[in-house]
Amino acid sequence: MKVRKMFRLCASVLTSIFIVTSLSGCGAGSEDKGKLVKVAVCVSDKTPACEALINVFKPRVEEMLGDKYDIQIYPSGTLGGEKVVYDYTKAGIVEMCMVGTSMWSESPKMTIPDFPFVFRDVEHARRAYQGELGEYIAEDLEKDYPVELVSWFPNGARAFSSNKKLESLEDFKGQKLRMPNNPIHVKLAESLGSNVVIMDLGEVFTALEQGVVDGQDNPLSTVKNEGWHEVQEYIYNTNHIVASLELFANDSFWEEMPEEDRNAFITAANEASDYAWDNYIEQLEGDVHFMKDSGLTVTDMTEEDREKMIEQIKPVYDYLDSKYEWAQEIRDMISNIE
Numbered sequence: 080m081k082v083r084k085m086f087r088l089c090a091s092v093l094t095s096i097f098i099v100t101s102l103s104g105c106g107a108g109s110e111d112k113g114k115l116v117k118v119a120v121c122v123s124d125k126t127p128a129c130e131a132l133i134n135v136f137k138p139r140v141e142e143m144l145g146d147k148y149d150i151q152i153y154p155s156g157t158l159g160g161e162k163v164v165y166d167y168t169k170a171g172i173v174e175m176c177m178v179g180t181s182m183w184s185e186s187p188k189m190t191i192p193d194f195p196f197v198f199r200d201v202e203h204a205r206r207a208y209q210g211e212l213g214e215y216i217a218e219d220l221e222k223d224y225p226v227e228l229v230s231w232f233p234n235g236a237r238a239f240s241s242n243k244k245l246e247s248l249e250d251f252k253g254q255k256l257r258m259p260n261n262p263i264h265v266k267l268a269e270s271l272g273s274n275v276v277i278m279d280l281g282e283v284f285t286a287l288e289q290g291v292v293d294g295q296d297n298p299l300s301t302v303k304n305e306g307w308h309e310v311q312e313y314i315y316n317t318n319h320i321v322a323s324l325e326l327f328a329n330d331s332f333w334e335e336m337p338e339e340d341r342n343a344f345i346t347a348a349n350e351a352s353d354y355a356w357d358n359y360i361e362q363l364e365g366d367v368h369f370m371k372d373s374g375l376t377v378t379d380m381t382e383e384d385r386e387k388m389i390e391q392i393k394p395v396y397d398y399l400d401s402k403y404e405w406a407q408e409i410r411d412m413i414s415n416i417e
Contacts, residue, residue: 112149116332117173119164121324123237123304124154127362128232128324131355136326141345144340165327169225174332176353177324179234183261187403188219192234192323194399197413198391201236201363204321205356207416215412225330231350235298235357236321238314241294245313246378248387256297257283261274263395264296267319270392280305287311298322299366300359314370314377317388326351 129152137150158164158173161181168176181191190210191197198204207213208231217228224350244250252272258264261275268275276292286292294311297318303307321322326348334340370377380388399406 083224099201108157113145113147114149115160116136116148116150116154116175118150119167119173119176120152120154121156121157121161121164121176121178122154122234124152125304126300127355127358130358131232131351132177132326135354136347136351139350140343143343143347145316147340165226167233168327168329171225171330171331174352175326176330177232177326179322179324183332186220186224188216188405188409190263190399190403191216191260191409192409194321195263195267195268195319195392195395196385197410198321200318201233201321201360203416204236205233205321205330205360207413208323209352209356211416212409212413215409226335227328227330228321229326229328229345232326232352233361234324235300236304236318236363237296238299238318238323239294239296240302240307240311240375242287242290242311242317243292243312243313245315246376247315248384248391250315254294255292255376257286257292262398266395266398267392268296271388284310287327291410296320303366303369305399307372308370308375312375312377314367316367316377316379317385319388 082240101222118132120132122129124130124133132152134139137152140150155166159167161163161178164173164176165178165182165207167173180189180192183193192208198207213228213231220226220228239251239256240246241250241254241256243254248271255274255276256273257278258268258275259280265275265277274404277290283295284305284307287295287307293312294309295307296317297307299314299316302314302332303310328344336344369376395405
């Protein structure tokens with residue numbers, strides 16, 4: 080067993096070295112195709128965000144700048160997980176990446192997209208991310224780290240699923256819920272009376288299938304794409320967190336680019352952002368129908384239960400206010416966004 084573990088470790092290290100070496104050595108691109116721009120994406124090419132990069136961002140840059148840049152998109156974590164490719168981008172190993180908020184531990188204001196119930200709905204979240212809130216977070220992040228936050232994309236409105244009855248707040252009590260290793264998510268589930276099991280995303284299907292956990296929380300699109308609908312019976316459609324994805328660029332790559340080219344990248348990224356949000360909002364109703372057609376019981380949270388849940392998860396807000404002196408100010412800012 081020890082030999083096997085050592086072999087897997089060596090293989091993993093060698094693979095990482097191979098990826099870093101390969102990526103570091105191909106930045107210039109070919110004369111025919113222009114400068115190679117590697118875009119590492121943590122989500123599937125079936126998501127609205129990645130589809131927007133493929134169908135809008137890449138062709139629009141090429142339309143505006145011709146063959147000056149060879150944009151290559153690597154979806155589904157091909158080049159590594161969120162933290163890995165974000166670090167690659169900071170180091171300039173890849174020029175750009177699309178990730179979630181995995182950098183929250185080093186950049187505290189990246190926790191804001193995980194604040195529960197700060198958005199009235201998905202459209203409100205879109206306006207906040209594409210506007211005042213997005214600019215506020217980007218300015219804070221860019222002053223400390225060698226990245227440019229170019230544009231914001233939808234990651235999804237989170238809902239709860241379970242094998243046990245889950246149609247109201249009372250049904251959370253005693254349920255074993257998988258949560259990501261993030262204190263906001265953990266405290267939220269605990270506040271609802273659930274027992275938390277911290278687990279990586281890749282382990283969730285088997286854990287749900289075998290009853291190690293009863294349920295979890297994620298966007299319905301994730302439940303669908305990961306196949307969890309096959310091993311779940313209930314959806315409680317709470318939309319308690321509207322999570323984001325961010326398109327980052329390495330500072331050196333960004334600053335060395337001529338201003339005209341940079342403006343073209345910004346235009347393409349903003350158009351891609353609009354495309355992704357439009358598509359995501361359109362697919363929300365379809366995701367609900369998919370769950371119902373798959374035999375799951377889907378319950379939309381009532382406004383009364385929403386207010387009750389906000390009151391019940393007050394320990395989450397107390398934690399945020401004690402940890403971040405700006406937490407209440409941010410909630411007020413978001414609330415005032417029309």
